[in-house]
Amino acid sequence: MAATTGIAHPRVMSSKSFQKLSQFIHTQVGIKLPQGKKVMLEARLQKRLRVLGMDSYESYVDFLFTEKGQQSELRPLIDVVTTNTTEFFREPKHFEILVQDILPEWMRRTGGHRTLRLWSAGCSFGMEPYTLSMVMHEFAGWNKSFSFSILATDISTRALQHAARGVYEQDKIGSIPQQFRKKYLLRSKDPNKALVRMGPELRQTIDFRRLNFMEEFSFDKELDIIFCRNVIIYFDKPTQERLFRQFCRCLQKDGHLFIGHSESLSGMALPLEQIAPTVYRRV
Structure with missing residues (x-):
């Protein structure tokens, strides 16, 4: 034996x-x-x-x-x-609202004279911020004065290391539109490896940092857009409300907050108005 x-x-x-x-x-x-x-x-x-x-x-x-x-x-x-469940272009309606409504309004309001600041809060393995970067690059192609920066944070060191590398198995990219794959993704030089890497133009626009929501946090400048989707469902109600209050303090007036479709701000007294399901404007 x-x-x-x-x-x-x-x-x-x-x-x-x-x-x-x-x-x-x-x-x-x-x-x-x-x-x-x-x-x-x-x-x-x-x-x-x-x-x-x-x-x-x-x-x-x-x-x-x-x-x-x-x-x-x-x-x-x-x-x-920590649970790191994510995918590219998750909840695609959010990106439609961003491109068709929020970004054009922001351009009218600011004239594109400053950089749009986005935060992917709870970015997991990086699919959300890379999706945002693709969408922002496309919008910049139609609006030459448009510039943006993306902050992506997570509490998991392991997830952040994966996100910063920007390398994914090919079966993870099925939800990325074909034209975006051709434009922004790099295939492995080794034909035996079914891997892709996010292109340098995407990686250069994202700042990955570790952040624990249980600690006090603030930023040098107020943010224009916060994506915090499918994160707060793991917290109790008092923690959720405290976090959203802190998010609101970080948002510009007329800035926007996106949350997940399984999440709710019901019963919370926050300076936000709903403009679409799970999309809110800072008032």
Whole structure:
């Protein structure tokens, strides 16, 4: 019989450890993990236990709350618990509204005499900011005085590293219009690798940074457009409202906020008016 090696499969996480860990995650990053998420958290933490050579979740939790654990394990834990589900041109109606209504109005109002500032808040693996960059480049082709910059942030270091590289498997680009693929994407020189890379003109317009929504944040200049879609659904209601208030403080008057179709601002007293489903203007 062959010898077995490695760390044994960890036992089930105790309710006490789960509560301690879920409370810590909520405090650090705002993500609420109800009891029903325990099995998911166990599955996602198994790789970390193997990396650290631990055979139980209790050992992991004990380590996490040491000084060394706080220094070395916080970011890997955040990478484990954050969900990075995204795609190019997700919720395409948003980009239609942007190009057909919001950008022309912004040009009329400003004359294009300054740079349009966009923020992809919770950018995950980068599909959203690269989509925005394609859309902005197309609009700039029709409006020569138009210029823009995109800030893209996420709490996950792993996701940001992937986004900054701008390299994706070919089966991820199906939602990108064919004319955009030809214009902005680079295919791998190795025919055996089904990979594409975002072109330099896209990469150069995006500033990727790590940002934790649980920390206070502000910017040198107010923003014109914020995309924060399918992010706040992981937070509780008080955290959501606090975040949206902070977003509003970062927005120019007449700036716009886009949220996901599974999200709602209902019951929140915010200086926003709805102009389309999940699209709001700062008043």
